[in-house]
Amino acid sequence: MAKLYSQKNPQKQIDxxxxxxTIQFxxxxxxxxxxxxxxxxxxxALLN
Amino acid sequence: MFKVIIMRNELITDATLVCNYINGDEPALEVLIIRHKQRIYSFIYSKVYDKDVAEDIFQDTFIKVIKTLKRGKYNEEGKFLPWVMRIAHNLVIDHFRKNTRMPKFSNTGDFNIFSVLSDSTLDAEKSIIKEQVESDIRKVIEELPEDQKEVLMMRMYRDMSFKEISDNTGVSINTALGRMRYALINMRKIIDKHNIILTN
Structure with missing residues (x-):
């Protein structure tokens, strides 16, 4: 089985x-x- | 009670939460949103690649969800998350349709839309300059001999043809043309003499 040498992309995890x-709205x-x-x-009916 | 729901939210199924929400339990909606927000938002973002647009579509998706649930139009046939995802997907399509009708340009990089588009109305500074130039020209015209001034006024301000000017003043067309020519020559002389700058 071939070894995988690829690394995980060190990209920043976007939130x-x-x-x-928005959720509160x-x-x-x-x-x-x-x-x-x-x-x-x-x-x-939208009541304030 | 609210805390209990949050703590136990993993235990309560979507279907139960939806049912509770329809029956007036508002905190159930919060549990549903918090449970699925990441997946729905990521799905939208993966299509539009714009955080603000994704935020808008996410909001519109849940507005639709809330309206449908409150109107009692939600049927339990499908599952909650796939249903919400389908709404989000349709709204993403709507977004792209709207954008093809009205393409959006962003001013990033070396292209600036405002270098192509211009505002045809004059700004305050330019309109002051324009007024100044027009008033200077009126003063220059006042300096001309009466016969030349008459022809120039008819031609430039009343937009009359030389035939009409000739008829009105009782001189030949050639004389009218000559007076116009001398009027322009004399105006140039006056402008040069007084160093008047007539640029806008």
Missing amino acids: LNPKDE LLDYSKALSVINCNKMKFE
Whole structure:
């Protein structure tokens, strides 16, 4: 079996995560959004 | 209670969390986002190679997720993560479609879009210079003899043809042309004499 001499690429590990603010925005958005059912129709309401 | 969910979040399945969220348990969404954020964000980033764009698409993906869940339109047929990934994938496609319609240029490297595009409106300095030049020219015209001034005004400011000028002033076209020529020669002389600079 041939030996593998290749090294791992010493590239910097990029932080692939969304910003905390983005997540906080989504959580706040979720809390603010309410869907109102009215005669088979659905309305979205964003409350601050 | 919130802490308990975080601590036990690995034990709770996506399906249960989604169900809890639909039933009004807001912290369940946080667990879902934290659990999958890295995979979804990396997936988007691997397609767009731009952190800001990836951030926007990630946000839009979850806005769609939240709306669908709150509207009760989510069906449990598929699994949560593949469903979110599909939404993200569609939004990435939308992003590229939008960009082919309206290409984005970034000013990195040796190419600057503003060297190609120019603003046709004059800035404050240039408009002051333009006013100055126009007022200087008016003063120069005032120095001309009356007959030359009349022809020049009709030609340059009222855009009349030499035929119309001839009809209006009662002189021949050749005389009108001659007066125009002398008007220009005399203006050049006045400009040279007073060292007036007429450049914009």
